[in-house]
Amino acid sequence: MANNEFQSLQGMSDIQAPEIFLWQMMEERARAVFNSYSYDELRTPILEKLSVFQRSLGDTTDVVKKEMYSFKPSKHELAMRPEGTAGTMRHLAGRGEEGLNARVFYIGPMFRYERPQAGRKRQFHQVGVEATGEPNPLADAEAIALQKSLLDAWGLTGSKIQVSTRGEPSDRQPVADGLRAALQPHLSDLCDDCQRRIDENVLRVIDCKNENCQKVVDQVPSAIEFMSDASRAYLDQVIHALENMGVEVTVNPKLIRGLDYYVHTVWEISHSALGAQDALAGGGRYEISLGKKSVPGVGFAVGFERAIMALNACGIEGEQFAPDCGLWLVSLGESALTENMKLAAELRSKGIRCGMELAAKSMKAQMRKANRSGAAKVIIRGDEEIEKGTVMVKDMAEGTQEEINLEELIRDA
RNA sequence: GUGAUUGUAGCUCAGUUGGUUAGAGCGUCUGGUUGUGGUCCAGAAAGUCGCGGGUUCGAAUCCCGUCUUUCACCCCA
Numbered sequence: 001m002a003n004n005e006f007q008s009l010q011g012m013s014d015i016q017a018p019e020i021f022l023w024q025m026m027e028e029r030a031r032a033v034f035n036s037y038s039y040d041e042l043r044t045p046i047l048e049k050l051s052v053f054q055r056s057l058g059d060t061t062d063v064v065k066k067e068m069y070s071f072k073p074s075k076h077e078l079a080m081r082p083e084g085t086a087g088t089m090r091h092l093a094g095r096g097e098e099g100l101n102a103r104v105f106y107i108g109p110m111f112r113y114e115r116p117q118a119g120r121k122r123q124f125h126q127v128g129v130e131a132t133g134e135p136n137p138l139a140d141a142e143a144i145a146l147q148k149s150l151l152d153a154w155g156l157t158g159s160k161i162q163v164s165t166r167g168e169p170s171d172r173q174p175v176a177d178g179l180r181a182a183l184q185p186h187l188s189d190l191c192d193d194c195q196r197r198i199d200e201n202v203l204r205v206i207d208c209k210n211e212n213c214q215k216v217v218d219q220v221p222s223a224i225e226f227m228s229d230a231s232r233a234y235l236d237q238v239i240h241a242l243e244n245m246g247v248e249v250t251v252n253p254k255l256i257r258g259l260d261y262y263v264h265t266v267w268e269i270s271h272s273a274l275g276a277q278d279a280l281a282g283g284g285r286y287e288i289s290l291g292k293k294s295v296p297g298v299g300f301a302v303g304f305e306r307a308i309m310a311l312n313a314c315g316i317e318g319e320q321f322a323p324d325c326g327l328w329l330v331s332l333g334e335s336a337l338t339e340n341m342k343l344a345a346e347l348r349s350k351g352i353r354c355g356m357e358l359a360a361k362s363m364k365a366q367m368r369k370a371n372r373s374g375a376a377k378v379i380i381r382g383d384e385e386i387e388k389g390t391v392m393v394k395d396m397a398e399g400t401q402e403e404i405n406l407e408e409l410i411r412d413a
Numbered sequence: 414g415u416g417a418u419u420g421u422a423g424c425u426c427a428g429u430u431g432g433u434u435a436g437a438g439c440g441u442c443u444g445g446u447u448g449u450g451g452u453c454c455a456g457a458a459a460g461u462c463g464c465g466g467g468u469u470c471g472a473a474u475c476c477c478g479u480c481u482u483u484c485a486c487c488c489c490a
Contacts, residue, residue, distance in 0.1 A: 007463090007480090007481070010480085010481070010482090061488090062487080062488050062489080063488075063489075066414080066488095067488075067489090082489095083489090083490080110490085112488090112489080114487090114488070114489085115414080115415090115485095115486095115487090116482090116483085116484095117483075117484055117485070117486095118483080118484065118485090119489095119490080120488090120489080120490090124490070125490090126490060128490085193486095193487090209486085257489090258488070258489065259489090268490090269490095275484085275485095276484080276485065276486085277488090277489070277490080279489070279490060280490065281490060282489080282490060283490095300490095301490055302490065303489090303490030304490085305490080306490060307490090330448090330449080332448055333448095362443090362444095362448095363448050363449055363450095364443095364444090364448095364449070364450080365442085365443085366449085366450090367449050367450040367451090368450055368451085369450085370449095370450065371450040371451055372450085372451090378449085378450080380448075380449075382448060384448085392448090392449090394449075394450090396450070396451080399449095399450090399451090401449085
């Protein structure tokens with residue numbers, strides 16, 4: 001801490017026990033949930049050609065424009081993945097027909113060069129899924145249900161699912177024109193940023209955090225009202241399908257998702273415990289163009305760091321998932337140490353966690369360590385026991401101990 | 414990129430208007446006679462005061478830079 005020689009890079013942290021136990025639980029349960037929805041894991045490289053991200057995310061997005069870790073070691077400019085969809089699509093597109101009807105999930109670190117703050121790291125971790133296939137409201141609803149199942153499996157409560165739609169690509173122009181026309185009379189009430197946004201990216205005015213802007217937005221029709229009947233019907237079908245599955249959602253026409261490739265359904269899951277970055281998960285239907293090819297599908301991503309903040313707020317901590325403390329072996333004298341090494345190996349081969357002091361230390365010191373390890377039982381051996389072929393087993397909570405045969409211990413372990 | 418904020422032992426923090434060998438609590442280690450932890454008692458180890466410059470007779474303390482922490486904008490998971 002005092003020396004930056006041993007400090008990790010800004011916005012990148014070492015994850016250690018006990019927090020790591022929470023990560024392990026989440027990863028394990030995520031795999032189980034995805035498996036139950038018949039998704040298979042796909043591991044793509046962290047490093048890709050820069051162009052993979054540029055074409056998928058669109059090279060006007062902030063993520064690509066200014067948040068990418070990129071470098072050019074040789075011919076190609078490379079980049080660390082800032083999210084998981086682009087690499088997945090690169091992979092699926094290469095699988096031809098099969099890739100257009102696939103269900104995969106990914107889990108791992110992502111990198112974005114941003115200023116760290118609550119719920120925002122430069123190396124962060126996501127778990128996400130992609131289900132490719134032509135637009136289908138049921139597929140969107142199932143993806144939302146899957147995401148809900150995942151959060152339930154983690155024990156996360158108090159999150160809120162907000163759903164909206166971006167409509168079809170052909171709706172974009174009417175929506176933008178409609179909103180612009182509706183906002184124009186209120187131009188002077190909008191903040192400076194929004195006065196600029198109204199021309200550059202009207203949708204951004206809708207989710208501006210400024211109070212005055214929100215007042216204006218509340219007065220004008222929502223983006224959805226400028227969309228085609230077909231687009232609105234699509235959203236209705238998604239909502240009905242979710243009702244049918246018993247998944248509670250709120251329709252929020254003000255929900256805006258940044259990436260360009262979204263069409264139709266978009267959603268976000270927020271949690272009040274998170275601070276300014278309150279979205280712990282987000283997803284939507286997309287149409288991702290990869291040069292001459294284009295892949296339709298639906299997917300979502302959940303941020304581990306943010307989900308953990310929310311879990312902590314629910315009283316769920318890493319300690320609760322710590323492995324069993326197992327046994328501690330205390331050795332008195334050199335021959336006991338040798339014998340205990342042998343015993344530990346045997347117990348460990350049965351999957352039992354065994355700790356022991358490998359240096360010649362006093363019994364007091366060894367007992368102190370045993371106590372700190374949290375072991376429920378301590379096995380004590382000295383010359384006497386070795387000669388008799390027994391071990392002393394001490395119950396740390398009770399403070400009692402009994403002498404039993406070595407074979408018995410190994411058999412019952 | 415913008416605006417704030419933080420940095421003193423392993424951890425949590427004191428450190429008075431710049432003045433000798435920088436402190437506390439917790440933790441760690443060692444003891445309190447033969448092989449017994451968690452309580453108690455005694456002792457010990459442990460700090461380039463984030464780093465680099467500057468001002469000064471003298472800087473943890475003032476100034477500048479830099480890195481880092483945390484938060485917000487922005488953006489997003």
